[in-house]
Amino acid sequence: xxxxxxxxxxxxxxxxxxxxxxxxxxxxxxxxxxxxxxxxxxxxxxxxxxxxxxxxxxxxxxxxxxxxxxxxxxxxxxxxxxxxxxxxxxxxxxxxxxxxxxxxxxxxxxxxxxxxxxxxxxxxxxxxxxxxxxxxxxxxxxxxxxxxxxxxxxxxxxxxx
Numbered sequence: 562x563x564x565x566x567x568x569x570x571x572x573x574x575x576x577x578x579x580x581x582x583x584x585x586x587x588x589x590x591x592x593x594x595x596x597x598x599x600x601x602x603x604x605x606x607x608x609x610x611x612x613x614x615x616x617x618x619x620x621x622x623x624x625x626x627x628x629x630x631x632x633x634x635x636x637x638x639x640x641x642x643x644x645x646x647x648x649x650x651x652x653x654x655x656x657x658x659x660x661x662x663x664x665x666x667x668x669x670x671x672x673x674x675x676x677x678x679x680x681x682x683x684x685x686x687x688x689x690x691x692x693x694x695x696x697x698x699x700x701x702x703x704x705x706x707x708x709x710x711x712x713x714x715x716x717x718x719x720x721x722x
Contacts, residue, residue: 581651583662584623585611585712587642587719590672593696594719596706597631598682600691602653605682606708609664609715610694620663628667631692632675638668643715652709662711 587609588595597610610631614623621639628636642664651658669675678684678693685691697706703716 579657580659580661582614582620583611583660584614584620584627585609585662585664585715586624586628586636586639587664587666587715588669588672589666589699589719590696592699594699595672595675595677596695596697598678598685598693598695600682600685604652604708605685607681608707608709608712621665624665624667628669632669632694634669634671634675636667636669639665640667642666643718645711647714649711660711664715 585608586595595610596607598605598607600606610628611624612627612631614620615626618626624639625636628634644664645660645662649660649662651660675694677695679695681695683693685693699716699719703713707713707716
């Protein structure tokens with residue numbers, strides 16, 4: 562008899578759907594939220610800062626690592642804001658890949674020292690691997706600001722909070 566240990570990694574046959582877990586940060590100040598403009602697989606994407614959960618990492622640890630890598634700062638005062646509660650197919654995988662995103666609000670020691678651009682994709686070439694941050698005012702239509710469906714949903718939740 563094979564026993565399942567709850568901490569053991571689970572593998573799925575290739576015919577079954579798989580998941581990707583993404584962790585994003587919401588840094589808000591003076592009615593504005595920080596967004597990231599990036600070139601991802603040839604697509605211009607505006608999203609919240611953050612990225613993919615790595616094996617062996619906790620959700621908060623993931624966001625702290627991502628903020629350190631992207632902004633060169635330590636994220637603190639992390640507070641859960643939202644976890645995806647609907648199905649979302651990944652925009653970046655051709656096969657079945659469900660995206661589960663977790664959002665935390667966070668603080669940094671000096672948000673004013675974050676290097677930011679004034680215009681979307683300012684200084685980003687078509688080579689990829691680059692990102693620029695911007696402060697955007699929390700108002701209006703999410704479609705005009707953000708590229709990813711779950712981020713757009715979170716934008717609407719932020720407007721209501």
